[in-house]
Amino acid sequence: MSRPGSRVLTLVFASLVSTPAYAQEGADGYQTPAPELAALVDAPITPGVSVSPDESLLLITERASLPSIAQVAAPELRLAGMRINPRTNGPSRVRVTTTGLTLTTIEGAERPISGLPASPRIRNIQWSPSGAHIAFTNDTDAEIQLWVVDVASASARRIEGVRVNDLMGGAVSWVSDDRSLIVKTVPAGRGAAPDEPTIPSGPVIQENSGEPSPAWTYQDLLGNRHDEDLFEHYATAQLARVTLDGSVTTLGEPAMIRDVEPSPDGRHLLVQTTHRPFSYIVPAGRFPNRIEVWDMDGSVAHEVASVPLMDQVPTVYGSVPTGARSIAWRPDADATLYWTEAQDEGDAARPAEVRDAVFMHAAPFEGDAVRIASLPFRYTGVRWAEEGFALVSSQWWLTRESRTYRITPDRPGDADLIFDVSTEDRYADPGTPLTRPTDRGTSVLVTADGGSSIYLAGAGASPEGNRPFLRLRDLDGGTEEELFRSEAPYYEGPMTLLEDGRLITRRESKTDPPNFFLRDLGSGEITALTAFPHPYPQFADIRKEAIQYEREDGMPLSATLYLPAGYDAERDGPLPTFVWAYPREFKDASAAGQRTDSPYQFTRINFSGAVPYVTRGYAVLDNASMPVVGEGDDEPNDTFREQLVANAKAAVEEGVRRGVVDPERVAIGGHSYGAFMTANVLAHSDVFRAGVARSGAYNRTLTPFGFQREQRLFWEAPDLYFYMSPFMHAEKVNEPILLIHGEDDNNSGTYPIQSRRFFAALKGLGAVARLVMLPGESHGYVARESVLHVLWETDRWLEKHVKNATPRKPVTTTDDPDQ
Numbered sequence: 001m002s003r004p005g006s007r008v009l010t011l012v013f014a015s016l017v018s019t020p021a022y023a024q025e026g027a028d029g030y031q032t033p034a035p036e037l038a039a040l041v042d043a044p045i046t047p048g049v050s051v052s053p054d055e056s057l058l059l060i061t062e063r064a065s066l067p068s069i070a071q072v073a074a075p076e077l078r079l080a081g082m083r084i085n086p087r088t089n090g091p092s093r094v095r096v097t098t099t100g101l102t103l104t105t106i107e108g109a110e111r112p113i114s115g116l117p118a119s120p121r122i123r124n125i126q127w128s129p130s131g132a133h134i135a136f137t138n139d140t141d142a143e144i145q146l147w148v149v150d151v152a153s154a155s156a157r158r159i160e161g162v163r164v165n166d167l168m169g170g171a172v173s174w175v176s177d178d179r180s181l182i183v184k185t186v187p188a189g190r191g192a193a194p195d196e197p198t199i200p201s202g203p204v205i206q207e208n209s210g211e212p213s214p215a216w217t218y219q220d221l222l223g224n225r226h227d228e229d230l231f232e233h234y235a236t237a238q239l240a241r242v243t244l245d246g247s248v249t250t251l252g253e254p255a256m257i258r259d260v261e262p263s264p265d266g267r268h269l270l271v272q273t274t275h276r277p278f279s280y281i282v283p284a285g286r287f288p289n290r291i292e293v294w295d296m297d298g299s300v301a302h303e304v305a306s307v308p309l310m311d312q313v314p315t316v317y318g319s320v321p322t323g324a325r326s327i328a329w330r331p332d333a334d335a336t337l338y339w340t341e342a343q344d345e346g347d348a349a350r351p352a353e354v355r356d357a358v359f360m361h362a363a364p365f366e367g368d369a370v371r372i373a374s375l376p377f378r379y380t381g382v383r384w385a386e387e388g389f390a391l392v393s394s395q396w397w398l399t400r401e402s403r404t405y406r407i408t409p410d411r412p413g414d415a416d417l418i419f420d421v422s423t424e425d426r427y428a429d430p431g432t433p434l435t436r437p438t439d440r441g442t443s444v445l446v447t448a449d450g451g452s453s454i455y456l457a458g459a460g461a462s463p464e465g466n467r468p469f470l471r472l473r474d475l476d477g478g479t480e481e482e483l484f485r486s487e488a489p490y491y492e493g494p495m496t497l498l499e500d501g502r503l504i505t506r507r508e509s510k511t512d513p514p515n516f517f518l519r520d521l522g523s524g525e526i527t528a529l530t531a532f533p534h535p536y537p538q539f540a541d542i543r544k545e546a547i548q549y550e551r552e553d554g555m556p557l558s559a560t561l562y563l564p565a566g567y568d569a570e571r572d573g574p575l576p577t578f579v580w581a582y583p584r585e586f587k588d589a590s591a592a593g594q595r596t597d598s599p600y601q602f603t604r605i606n607f608s609g610a611v612p613y614v615t616r617g618y619a620v621l622d623n624a625s626m627p628v629v630g631e632g633d634d635e636p637n638d639t640f641r642e643q644l645v646a647n648a649k650a651a652v653e654e655g656v657r658r659g660v661v662d663p664e665r666v667a668i669g670g671h672s673y674g675a676f677m678t679a680n681v682l683a684h685s686d687v688f689r690a691g692v693a694r695s696g697a698y699n700r701t702l703t704p705f706g707f708q709r710e711q712r713l714f715w716e717a718p719d720l721y722f723y724m725s726p727f728m729h730a731e732k733v734n735e736p737i738l739l740i741h742g743e744d745d746n747n748s749g750t751y752p753i754q755s756r757r758f759f760a761a762l763k764g765l766g767a768v769a770r771l772v773m774l775p776g777e778s779h780g781y782v783a784r785e786s787v788l789h790v791l792w793e794t795d796r797w798l799e800k801h802v803k804n805a806t807p808r809k810p811v812t813t814t815d816d817p818d819q
Contacts, residue, residue, distance in 0.1 A: 030069070030785040033792040036539075036615040040607045041066065041787050043535040048098075049516050051496045051504060052131040053437040055106070057151070058516070058529060059134065061125065062100035066784040073776030073783075078220035079231040081283025082167065083746065083778075086193065089186050089234055090144045090166035095782055097139065098122035103154055106518060108529065113149055115156040122147075124171060129441030130178045133244065137164050137172060146172065146183060148244060159246055165237040168258045168274075168284070176266040176440040179244050184237040187254040194229045201225070206280055214315045214705045214713070215281045219746040222280050231284070232256060235274060239298065251298030258289065264440045265334035268301065268363060269294040270327065279311050286310035291327055293337070293365060302365040304337065315705045315713070317397040318348030318378050324359075331442030332384045335363035338372075340379040348378070348398070358382070358392060360409055372412045377403055383433050386444050387451030391418065391433060400424045400587055406475055418475060424591035431458025431471060434497055446497055452476055457494045460485065465546055466598040468493035470503065470521075483521050491600040492517075504529070508602040510544055539605060541565035542614055546599040549654035551646050556593030557625035559651055561660070562603075562614040569659045575619040576665035576803040579651055579688075580610035582674040583626040583644060585636040585709045592627035607787055608780070610669055616795060617803070619660050624651040626677060637710050640724050644677055645685040652687055664689070667802045669794075671695055672750060672779065673708055675739075679726035679758070682735045689808070690736040690801035692794055695750055695779050698758040699727035703749045730761040736768035736801040740790055742777030750779060770797070 032038055048061040076092035077084040085092040099120050101113040116122075121139040128134065134149040144164040149156045163186040164171050171184045204224050222228055239251040239260060256274035263270070275288040291304040305324040313321050320342050327339035338360045344352035358373040377394035380402075384390045388408060392415075395402045404419040419430050434446040434455040446455050453474050460467035468491070470484040484503060486492040492507040495516070503521055508514040516529040534540060543563040551557055559579075567575070586592035605611045614620045628643045630636035636643075648668060655661025667690045670678045675696025682691045700707060700721040704714035714721050722728050741755035752773065759771035772793050774786045781787055 030789045031792040032788050033795050034616065037607075037612050037791045037795060038788060039538065040536060040605050040612050040615075041784060041791070043605075044533070046514055046532055046535065047530075049495075049506075049530065050125070050127070052151070053127055053129060053439075053441075054131045055496075055498050057131070058104045058106070059125070059127075060102040060104055060110075060530070061098045061122075062102070064097045064099045064121065066782060066787060069776060069783040069785040071783070072786070077230060077234070078746070079227055079234070079284075080222050080278065080287070081218055081220050081285070081746075082231075083220060084167060084234050086234065087142055088139060088144050088166075090139065090164070090171075091169075093778060093782070094121070094123065094139065095780075098125065098136075101125075101134075101136075101149065101156070103151065104529065106529070108527075111154040113154050113156055117145070117147065117156075117158070124166070126172060126174060127437075128174050128178050129176055129437070129439055132178060135172055135174065135181055137166060143186075144171075146181075146242065159242055161246070161248060162240070162242055165234075167234055167237075170259050170261075173260060173262055174441050175241070175262045176264055178441075181242050182251075182260055182262055182269065183240050183242050184257055184260065185240050187236060187238040190233075190236070190254075193233050194226065196226050204280075211312055212314075213281065213312045215311070216315065216705055216748050217703050217751070218281070218283050218748055219751065221283065222278055228276075228278050231278070232276075235284070239269070239271070241296070251296070252294060252300075253298075258284075261329060263329050263335040263363075264331060264438075264442050266440075267296060268335050269296065270329060270337065272327075277309060279309055282309075282311050286313070286321070291324060293363075304339075304361075304365075314347050314349060315711065316348045317709070317711050318355075320346045320378065322346045326379065326381075329442075330360070330384055331438065331440075331444050332386045332388075333362065337361045337365075337369075338382065343374075355379075355396075356394065358407075370409075370412055372409045373405065373407050373415060374413075375403075375405075377401065383435060383445050385447055385451055385454075386438070387447060389451065391445070391454075395423060416475070418478075422588060422591060424586055424588050426459070426461035426591070426594050426596065427463075429458055429461060430473075431456035431469065434470075434494075436497075436499075448472060449474070455483075455497055456480075459493075461594060461596065463595060465595055465600070466491070470494040470497070484519070486598075486600075489600055491598045491602075509600055510603055511540060513602050536605060539565065539603075539615060542603055542605070543567065544603045546595075546597050547654060547658075548595070549650055549657075551650045553646065555589065555627065555629070557627070557647065557650055558595050558597060559621045559624040559654075560597055561655070561658075562611055562620040562622060563660060564614055564617055564619075567660075574656070574660055574662040575617065576798070577619040577621065577652070577655060577661045577667070578610040578613050578798065578802075579621045579624050579648065579666060579668045580674070581624040581626045581647075581651075581668070581670055581677060582672075583628050583640075583677045586627050586629045587631060587636070589629045589631055592629045593625075597623065607791060608671070612791060613795065613798060616798075618798065619655060621651050621655060621661075624648075635710075635712075637720060637724060641680055641684050644681050645687065648681050648685065648687050664808065665802050665805055667691060667798055669693065672697075672747065676726070679733065679737065680724070682737055683726045683729040683732040686735075688735055689805050690738070690797065692738045692740070692797060693755075694740045694790075695742060695745055695747070695755075696739075697750045697754045698725060699754060700725045702751065702754065707749050727758050727761060730758065730767070731765050733762060733767050733769075736770075736797070737762065738770050738772070738793060738797040740772045740774065740793065742779060742781060743773045743775050744777060745779045747779035768801075 045063040050059040083092045103111040117138045124137040138145045146159040146162040165184045165186045173182045235256040237257045238254045241249045259272040261270045289307040293302040307323040310321040324339045330336040343354045354374045356375045356379040359369040361369040375394045377396040380393045382392045400423045405415040435443045456471045460469045467486045472481045496504040503519045518527045545561045628636040668688045669692035671694045675693035678691040678693040739755045762769040
């Protein structure tokens with residue numbers, strides 16, 4: 001809250017120009033937290049599960065623990081919005097890899113897969129169309145390899161001589177013949193990357209012709225001609241057809257291939273390639289894109305579209321590039337393309353009755369494409385059925401509306417409205433249509449009653465909490481039959497509906513970790529398919545409760561309350577408390593108060609938030625509701641600060657009412673927009689004793705073309721940007737704040753300089769603050785050393801400024817209207 005005095009504008013804006021450099025303060029090197037916190041970092045990760053196309057097997061994927069700082073800080077190139085490992089020609093900072101593979105029958109018999117690479121770092125796992133094989137890539141220190149598993153023998157082997165280029169993703173795709181793959185490879189004999197010139201060849205020049213070209217604050221962009229040459233060098237791939245016996249046939253010439261997809265009949269390839277001119281203000285995904293159909297010998301059979309540089313897309317939400325986008329093969333046809341194109345020049349601010357149109361074009365691609373749907377909202381996707389119809393989804397951000405239509409491509413223009421819901425109303429969410437694999441490796445809708453009904457699976461949000469469901473919906477009459485719904489004391493969600501009518505689910509409870517089960521929908525009989533152990537049994541007695549309360553204006557709110565094992569409120573009294581939250585904007589007050597949790601989910605202790613500190617004797621209010629509402633002509637952010645403070649006060653007051661929260665010893669924390677929230681609440685209230693803000697943005701003038709869900713530009717609403725920026729109110733932060741940020745944060749808007757400049761302002765104004773910059777880390781922290789150190793820093797901060805805080809001095813009142 002405010003100290004007496006002015007806004008100190010001179011000092012604040014001076015720090016925009018120059019940031020003082022401060023020497024390292026505090027302990028040297030990476031630190032390790034208390035043993036109970038460190039144990040959470042090394043706890044086993046729950047494996048993943050994938051069902052084979054023929055529904056006879058489960059593939060259990062064991063996931064890697066955190067990488068070391070040596071791996072995270074390894075050399076990388078930052079080009080066109082990408083972070084590239086120059087040694088492997090793939091992405092750097094791969095967060096999730098698989099270290100082991102096991103096959104399990106539906107009856108429960110396990111078969112570990114033999115022959116896996118040493119020290120595997122497995123990615124891009126794909127079943128073949130029949131399920132007879134599994135392809136995957138393996139990252140080594142020098143390359144990305146292609147491997148194949150023979151399912152019958154449960155053995156893996158490397159396809160020799162194939163070096164995968166996985167820079168733009170989509171590097172490996174099965175062909176429907178079940179015997180070959182299309183692979184993006186590093187071109188043979190490519191040569192070394194271009195050297196950086198020792199002498200500049202000239203200035204770097206950018207010019208605008210007078211057309212508006214707004215852009216968000218993207219990072220890691222191209223900056224000069226050498227960057228352009230480096231990007232082209234690593235992005236260039238050679239397509240190849242690789243058979244299971246190891247033969248490799250190159251297709252076409254090397255190009256900057258961003259995506260490739262074989263047609264369902266296996267006779268064509270849909271190929272998208274990037275081309276110059278590049279841009280220095282937008283990432284590679286907006287570079288010029290040529291879309292072509294190739295024959296399987298690599299020759300171009302048809303050019304679908306040539307999309308120019310997409311650097312003039314309006315920043316208004318719902319705006320999109322012009323030209324063809326979201327192009328793919330129809331999964332229910334031999335070789336038919338479908339895509340969408342904006343009908344409003346891609347500008348969501350432009351009035352239009354039709355926003356997007358959906359087109360279809362079948363091989364041999366003669367004549368014009370057929371327009372099969374006209375949408376009043378923006379296209380978001382389509383699911384196809386083998387019975388000849390499709391469900392097309394659309395959404396309009398400004399009104400938060402979502403509509404789904406049933407279309408019949410053979411009767412272009414016909415459309416039946418199936419769903420018309422608010423994207424904010426979670427209680428009315430109809431669920432997501434289930435899909436199944438075909439024998440060609442594509443995915444189509446699961447239907448019943450000759451194609452007149454579909455299956456829907458959803459989270460089942462309700463006033464009692466989330467209760468996942470499976471329903472059968474009659475598309476003609478709109479009636480629904482509930483086939484399954486999660487029941488207390490479990491949280492159980494549908495995963496795969498088998499052809500024989502049985503359902504594979506993922507089930508957990510407060511004390512049971514997630515595992516997979518086979519459920520007979522008729523009898524209700526349930527059989528365990530996996531038995532993954534409790535990842536931290538030593539913390540099994542931690543108490544967890546989903547709580548509900550109200551804001552002072554009556555807005556319903558919720559949070560998950562964690563209490564230490566063995567804690568008794570009457571005996572032990574109220575506890576020091578850590579609140580963790582993330583603000584969300586709403587246009588509908590009734591939707592803002594809806595629950596998003598379940599009282600029966602497993603007690604996960606994610607080391608990235610506040611929950612770990614329950615092991616240190618704190619009460620934790622996790623995922624405390626932070627709705628920011630603006631109905632009608634009002635925008636949510638018009639009263640952003642006031643609503644944050646009201647939300648925060650309500651959470652603390654509920655904990656006090658329950659007798660578990662000591663109101664004089666409460667901290668607030670958050671990540672990214674939650675860090676922005678934390679700084680704002682400390683600046684404009686005295687609810688908390690301290691704050692922990694990780695990877696935040698604090699000066700909104702540095703994101704002038706909008707941020708989060710705010711689409712007004714700085715020049716349209718400068719007062720709003722000032723009002724919302726805690727940097728502009730740094731003199732009011734009179735509670736200790738711990739700022740943590742990755743030195744290499746590449747998230748749009750959260751430049752590391754945001755934390756550096758905010759800390760400089762706080763230090764210059766005499767606040768109690770600490771800035772921790774994590775080497776090699778991006779927006780989220782992944783190195784084991786970094787994660788342990790963050791836990792240590794946070795624990796130390798809470799112990800000093802919250803748990804053992806000295807009594808507060810009386811607050812001096814002031815007439816400052818900005819408090």
